[in-house]
Amino acid sequence: MKYARIFSLVFLVLLTRCTSERTKLTHFPQRWHYDTPTPVAFDNLKDQGVKVIKFRVDSIIGGGARVGDTVYLPPLRDIPLGPHEIFFYITYPDGHREVIRKKFTLYARKPPARWKYRIVAEYPHDIHAFTQGLEFSGDTLYESTGLYGKSSVRKTDFRTGRILKKKNFESDIFAEGLTLWGDSVLVLTWQNGKGFILDRKFNRLGEFPYGKSKEGWGLCHNDRVIYKSDGTEKIWILDPRTLEEKDYFNVYAYQNKIKRINELEWVEGKIYTNIWQKNALAVINPDTGEVEAVIDLSELVKRVKHHPDLDVLNGIAYHKERGTLFVTGKNWDKIFELEILRPEPVPPPRPFSLKP
Ligand SMILES: [Ca+2]
Numbered sequence: 093m094k095y096a097r098i099f100s101l102v103f104l105v106l107l108t109r110c111t112s113e114r115t116k117l118t119h120f121p122q123r124w125h126y127d128t129p130t131p132v133a134f135d136n137l138k139d140q141g142v143k144v145i146k147f148r149v150d151s152i153i154g155g156g157a158r159v160g161d162t163v164y165l166p167p168l169r170d171i172p173l174g175p176h177e178i179f180f181y182i183t184y185p186d187g188h189r190e191v192i193r194k195k196f197t198l199y200a201r202k203p204p205a206r207w208k209y210r211i212v213a214e215y216p217h218d219i220h221a222f223t224q225g226l227e228f229s230g231d232t233l234y235e236s237t238g239l240y241g242k243s244s245v246r247k248t249d250f251r252t253g254r255i256l257k258k259k260n261f262e263s264d265i266f267a268e269g270l271t272l273w274g275d276s277v278l279v280l281t282w283q284n285g286k287g288f289i290l291d292r293k294f295n296r297l298g299e300f301p302y303g304k305s306k307e308g309w310g311l312c313h314n315d316r317v318i319y320k321s322d323g324t325e326k327i328w329i330l331d332p333r334t335l336e337e338k339d340y341f342n343v344y345a346y347q348n349k350i351k352r353i354n355e356l357e358w359v360e361g362k363i364y365t366n367i368w369q370k371n372a373l374a375v376i377n378p379d380t381g382e383v384e385a386v387i388d389l390s391e392l393v394k395r396v397k398h399h400p401d402l403d404v405l406n407g408i409a410y411h412k413e414r415g416t417l418f419v420t421g422k423n424w425d426k427i428f429e430l431e432i433l434r435p436e437p438v439p440p441p442r443p444f445s446l447k448p
Pocket of ligand 1: 225226227311312355356357407408409
């Protein structure tokens with residue numbers, strides 16, 4: 093097995109080294125978009141009689157038709173956003189073959205929509221709560237807070253801000269995001285390399301270690317899997333039975349990689365997140381990792397009490413029955429209930445018909 097791997101590597105290196113004998117790429121965009129055809133151009137393919145170029149990206153193998161010296165590659169789907177390599181396999185009419193290898197990055201298919209919101213209500217929030225995680229169970233709001241020596245998990249009456257139950261963590265624990273799974277409360281730590289499993293009364297039932305994720309930042313779930321952010325562009329997918337990290341996807345918008353993904357919330361089939369140090373939410377398609385919409389919440393910061401410990405927006409909780417989103421921030425004295433104003437989807441055009 094080991095020798096087979098070495099052999100394929102040597103073979104690949106040899107193939108790659110004998111590239112560009114007869115042609116080279118003259119146009120190759122570094123930035124590709126999901127599900128969008130990409131044209132690349134070579135020099136003198138036409139004169140040499142090459143009709144079709146085969147390519148491979150991950151497990152996708154396909155062909156691109158040549159028009160002049162440009163080759164139109166079909167839309168790429170079902171592969172993660174982020175960095176990739178493509179191999180072009182060129183066969184000339186006389187049987188000579190070449191391989192050209194290039195790197196590119198796959199971004200979202202279109203720029204994010206800009207969604208608006210309406211403030212439904214404002215409620216009191218503990219001004220000393222360094223909010224990390226926020227999630228509803230019915231009308232009860234669960235919240236985790238961070239900082240060494242101040243980390244806690246609590247449940248509150250969202251209308252009054254009254255704390256119904258609170259438990260502090262040990263002083264060497266910096267708590268992060270939380271999610272509710274069955275009868276348990278899962279709370280991350282930032283850099284302690286593990287999360288805690290608590291019951292709804294906050295008794296500790298166990299711990300779970302992190303896998304390849306770097307740190308603990310945010311959690312949410314969709315009743316099938318648990319999603320975890322780690323402060324990078326990655327969202328990890330955890331098996332809810334074992335809390336093992338099974339997979340991840342990268343989050344990209346049309347123009348940029350989304351780093352520092354923080355608190356998470358599952359809302360009607362999408363993952364809402366706030367980005368650390370940005371007073372905005374991003375709406376992520378969990379099937380592709382694309383940012384489909386952004387919601388600018390910078391106006392909310394102007395409505396909270398300004399004091400020396402005031403920190404960034406963090407904390408998103410969806411109230412299913414009310415259909416509203418609750419957002420707050422670290423040491424904010426308010427929690428806002430928002431109605432998100434999603435534009436109506438544009439219906440597809442009716443097919444053209446000559447029949448009356
Ligand atoms: Ca949340």
